[in-house]
Amino acid sequence: MFTHIIRGEGRRITYQNAGVDCAFVAALSTGFCNWRIDFTYADTSNKIYRTSRGRTHSECKIDPMRNNHPQTLPRYGRACAHLHVNGVRRVSQCHHITK
Numbered sequence: 001m002f003t004h005i006i007r008g009e010g011r012r013i014t015y016q017n018a019g020v021d022c023a024f025v026a027a028l029s030t031g032f033c034n035w036r037i038d039f040t041y042a043d044t045s046n047k048i049y050r051t052s053r054g055r056t057h058s059e060c061k062i063d064p065m066r067n068n069h070p071q072t073l074p075r076y077g078r079a080c081a082h083l084h085v086n087g088v089r090r091v092s093q094c095h096h097i098t099k
Contacts, residue, residue, distance in 0.1 A: 004081040004093040011073040018081030018090070019065030030060050034086045037066040043077040054063060073097060083086075 007015040018037050038053040041074065050073075054066050073075060075077070080094035 002081075002083055004095065006079060006095050008070075008099075010099060011076060012070075013068075013073065014070050014077070014089065016045040016068040016070075016081075017065065018068075018083070020063050020083070031062040032064050032083075032085050033060040034058055034076070035061065035064045036084045037064065038082045039066075039068050040080045040082065041073055041075075042080070043075040046077075049075065063084065082099055 001021045002018070003021045003090050004018040005016065006013055016039065018039070020032065034056060038054055038099040039052040040048050052068055057064065066079045066081075076097050076099065078094045078096050080092055082092045
């Protein structure tokens with residue numbers, strides 16, 4: 001299960017984390033190899049204005065995870081987390097950032 005957690009109020013993000021919460025059967029033996037987690041931010045027109053690209057990890061992990069720094073977004077819209085494995089986006093989860 002891929003999870004994306006955001007804490008804060010309005011456009012202010014005080015905590016953000018994304019990762020695999022519990023590994024499913026296919027990942028139990030080797031895990032996720034060559035993985036990275038990216039965070040993207042889009043406005044209310046769905047135009048991405050910021051991307052925080054994560055580092056690619058060559059090791060295999062059952063529970064990849066990444067935190068992102070606190071920040072204040074310039075616009076309302078949505079914040080998303082994306083898990084990439086071997087350069088391919090495998091799953092995403094988004095939150096709407098509203099007043």
